[in-house]
Amino acid sequence: MNKKLYLTVAVLLILCFVLSSCRNETQISFTPTNTVESDLVILQPDLSLPDEYYTSMNQGARVWHSYLNTPYGKYHYVDGFILYSQYGNSKFVKLCTKAECTHTDDDCDAYLGKIDQIVPTNEKTIQLGYYENNIYYVERSKKNGLDWNLIKMNMDGTERQLVKTFATVSLTQGKRCLGFFHSGYYYFVMINAGQEMGSKYNTDNNFYRVKLDDYSEYESVISHDVIPEACMFTLVGDNVFFYVRTGPYNENYKLYDENPAEYELYMLSLTDKNMRLLTDKWADYRNSHFDWENAYCYKHNDGFYELNLTSEQMNKVADFKIEDAWGSLAYFYPDYNYIIAFAKTSDSRGYPRYFDSQTLYILDKQYHILNSCIIDALKLDTGCFIDDTGISVLLASSAHKPIDFFIYKSDIGTDNVKLNEITD
Known part of the structure; x- marks a missing residue:
């Protein structure tokens, strides 16, 4: 009897996974929640996928894009502001519900702070996290610049609040924090000031984490010589x-x-x-x-x-x-693999330019090239590729802009592949 029960449960779990993995964004039909006197429209949550799909850390070069998938839509941190899009290939708008807000300064609800105000200036961006209907991020204390705070907000950007100060001067003196959100925790390492991960000058060999939904302190997951290296x-x-x-x-x-x-x-x-x-x-x-x-x-x-x-x-x-490419970035997705290749060019004075010429290669799962697309108008040192949403490929033309181009996946393998600009 127990064997039959276990078999039945296993079959049901497999069916649930198969059905949830068949999600197609064109089939989603939520009743939007309109905010008062604002362009912001937040979708009702899509619960067809397991929570781990949204709470897990981004992989690969995508970690630097501060791009977040949630059941409510897509979020993107750009130049001090957090932006929102329903499906990714629709226009991104500031995450602000204020009436008559100009969305240009720190009075805007979408404003998180310029990067040099939140983390050290040699950091590329901040990371956003999703967990149980809230958006999370961390920032240095504005009071002393040494403490690190965990902040959360509603999905429409309202009710921003301090969850806890998770790292104080006893841990942070002479160091900075670098970490990522994953499955209800913020995992981080402490790097010596002025250094990067992997620097021989780093001294802290602990891998830390702090829980998002309570007031507990951080803990060391492990101490190991690999961590500072x-x-x-x-x-x-x-x-x-x-x-x-x-x-x-x-x-x-x-x-x-x-x-x-x-x-x-x-x-x-x-x-x-x-x-x-x-x-x-x-x-x-x-x-x-x-x-x-x-x-x-x-x-x-x-x-x-x-x-x-x-x-x-x-x-x-x-x-x-790839001929004539000095470097590349690879992105692995269920349907296709993608490579962005960088070709070295020179400016008018003859100085080398490393990211002005980029080509996107689309490969099938057997690693054969299906299409290539020159994207020299896009200038991001971590590549312009942001996400494969299932229906489209999303790209950004600048580190100072939200996602502004997309490619229809239905065009892949044909002569119709092109960059489509996201418009109003």
Whole structure:
């Protein structure tokens, strides 16, 4: 009897997963919630996908875009403001419900603060997190610049409030915080002031986390020598992946063509706190992706690799090279893989320009090129690719703009692929 019951439950769970994974944004029909005298319209929540889909950390180069998928729509932090879009390929608007607001200064509800006011000036952006119908972010205390605060707000940007001060001067003196939201926690490391992750001058070997929905203090998940050496970390399910550069250390990764690097890839289990080395032949986080069973990476002008997380067996699954590209970023999605390749150019004075010429390559799951699209109008040093929503591919033309271009996925594999501008 128990065997039959277990089989029935298993079948139901599989059916639920299959049905939820078939979500198509064109089929969503919510009753919008209009805010008073505002252009902002927040969707009613879509509950067809599991909560983990929205609360998990972004992977790859997407971590720097402060782009957030939620059951209520898409959110994007740009130049001090948080913006909202219903489906991603619709116009992004400031997340503000105030009547007659100009949406241009710190009186706007959408204003979170310029990046140099929230985190140190050498940080690229802040990270947004979603958990149980709230948006979260962290900021340095405006009082002393040393304490770190956890802030939350409603999905329409209202009722912003301090949840707790999770790190004080005893932890932060001479250091800065870098972290990401994942499954109800904010995970972070402490980096010595003026340094980046992976710098030999970092001294704190702890990997920390703080819970989002209570008043508990931070805790150290693990103390390990890998932590201060890691250039980045990625959270996937109950595992954390750390990247340690094994090649010559160089802060300027734009010299990738002259100084290619490989990485040691470590996996930390959050359940048993076991840290193990998976391989010493991995790529950087911008070209990596993980699921529950395997790791995937693209090594620039070499090819694609897959790594089994249990057996630690690593195999090259496809050769791939792009002529005249000094570097690239790879994005792995269920339907297609995407690569943005950077070609080195020069300005009018002959100085090198590394990101002015970008080409997007769309590949099938067997790593064959289906389309390529020159996107030289887009200038983001972390690439212009933001997301694959299931119906369209989203791109941003500048780090100072929200998503403003998209490609219809129905055009992929045809001659109709082009950048479509998001308009009113």
